Amino acid sequence: MELRHLRYFVAVAEEKSFNKAAARLYISQPPLSRQIKQLEEEIGVTLIDRENRPLKLTEAGEFFYDHAIQILKKSDDLRAMTIRKGSFDHSLSIGFVSSILYGILPKVIARFREVYPNIEIKLYELNSWQQTQGLVDGKIDVGFGRLLFEDASIRRMVLREESLVVAVPINHPLAKEGRTSVRLMDLTNENLLLYPTAPRPSFIDYVLELFEARNLKANYFTEVRELHIALGLVAAGEGLTIVPKTLEHLRSQEVIYIPFEDGLLTSPIVMSIRHFDKSDLLKTLLDVTYQIYDAEGFDYKRENI
Known part of the structure; x- marks a missing residue:
């Protein structure tokens, strides 16, 4: 046969x-x-x-x-x-979710270019689900995302857990009270602006699962197309949103970022590659990522390729 x-x-x-x-x-x-x-x-x-x-x-x-x-x-x-x-020796294609681009990914890429100045780097904004397909069909060589999916041909490494924070308008009661932390329970009756709307599953589903895992329900939420729209609407007083901590410098004149109590709510940063791919380029990219983590003082669990 x-x-x-x-x-x-x-x-x-x-x-x-x-x-x-x-x-x-x-x-x-x-x-x-x-x-x-x-x-x-x-x-x-x-x-x-x-x-x-x-x-x-x-x-x-x-x-x-x-x-x-x-x-x-x-x-x-x-x-x-x-x-x-077969074309891996000349270029490296990287998929990323937007929230990671606003974190340390630019520093990682800059450091990688110092090691491999002749390697062409191509960047694609893809959500975690799209990165899986991109790896399978050969569009990208590595993905940096925030959701875990099971696929026998893909290896996923959780690089670290990043704390989540709540973005609130500067005139919101939570901001005026000078709160140093909030609980997820405090947000059940707030209008949450969740992103992105498509493709699904996405960060929206991850946030809603955080509520469900604690027997809570987000009673009022609006789905918006992407992260910047959510933050823009927060700045306009239309609601609150939940973002990774590395984004708390965005719209800092209009938005207050409040951490969750005890820092218990986190979002994983996930590096995805094709199973059994042990390229020196990928090993260097991972090493460079850990170098940046060390320089930034982040806690993480080291993985090897």
Whole structure:
């Protein structure tokens, strides 16, 4: 059984017709029919009920189809990742979420350029979910995000946990009271401005899960397109938002940033790479990140590539 057999079968299963599948595959119909018949004979099971019009998969065929598309996707992903790996010596493509760009990422990139001045660096603003797909399809080589997703082809390293703070307008009661900390409970009836709206899942879902994990509910929240819009609306007195601590210098004349009680609410900074990718470029990027962490006095748990 070869990959082409799987591609032929998937085409027939999805088109529900040998003729349409043959046209999709740019081959003639008789050879396609013979290939599918050989596949069934090799497996010893009938996969397609040919008595139906349109064609219908047998129960075994449905099972085979579900697994065939997974195998084909992994094959395509492997091809894309390998092609990207072949050009890895000349450029490094980095995906990032915007909140990390306003943290230490620029310093990391600047230090990396000192070590590899001839490596072209390409930056892509992608949320954590998009970074996963970007790694798989070869668009990026490494991602810096804030959400953890399970994917067998991707390795995720939590570099550190960053404290979250609440951004409030300077004339908000929480600001006027001179509060040195707040609890998540204090925000349940506030209008929260959560971002980004798409694609999902995103930081919105992470914040809402913080409430749910404590048996709380954000009773009033508005979804906004991105971080800067949320902070702009906070400055205009339209509500509050939750951001990582490294962003508390933004709009500092109009917005007050209040930490959470005991600093218990955090957001992970996650570095994602393709599994088993042990490139010297990635090792250097990770080392440089830890050098910046040391210089900034951040707590972190060291990982190795």
